[in-house]
Amino acid sequence: MTINISPTDLCPCGSKTLYQQCCLPLHCAEKVAQSPQQLMRSRYCAFVVGQFDYLIATHHPNYRQGLTVEQLAQSNTHWLGLELLATEQRENNGEVTFKAWYVEDKHIDAIYEKSSFVLVDEQWLYTEGKQMSTRSPARNEPCICHSGRKFKQCCAKLTH
Template identity: 40%
Template sequence: MSDKNKLPCPCNSGSTYAKCCAVFHSRQQKPISCEQLMRSRYSAFVFQLGEYLFDTYHPDFRGSLTIEQLSEKSLDWKKLQIVETESLPSTGFVEFKAWYLVDGDFSCHHERSNFMKDHDQWLYCDGTFYT
């Protein structure tokens, strides 16, 4: 077991990474709600798992994004807070706040992400960003 598997999961679920998002990243399980997918995508951004991010991005919405672009470390993510979530049979959303460090100062990314279930798998579509 790697060291990161013993750490608290970055998605702030209260579980270890091994018992939380790692099972999705390793493809042992699929998220059963859009909130689980969103949490696993947040952790994938923390760990720069571009292939997972690409595979969980709905093809109709990813445009010209590549695995390489999604693998780049863009921000130093520090904390995730779920504000509101809803999973219907085939669509859902998660409103969240994610804090990150820039030049030693905390900033907040506030988004309402939209999800769609396709072939029994939740996929990220797009989001509304709040300032």
């Protein structure tokens, strides 16, 4: 499930910047990500707004395992928010640990992953990720969508 977004809306990646100044230039191939973290944010945003060609273009071909735009487009996922936990960059390699929260079939979960990236010909590419498990937020914790409200008063209502 993709969302319609205007270039003048805040970017879904959580940068608190307008989409037109943040991930849109990356999605349109006007710019390339300058760090693993920027690529991670732009890839999350691409899932949210349905820029599936961008996801394939920024996924290292040796690690795609046959993944196609058509497969990505079949998702019925509603993305809720991105939480960056750690970033590490060493010359031509980097890692980003994150939680990408979503709701699907009235069930909230997260992709909790330590993603690996490599710099190839001055372009950062996603290679693979180590999946981890996480617990759902407690009722009184801040909401995962960064609304500023408590989880029970916000995204938890999507499970009813």
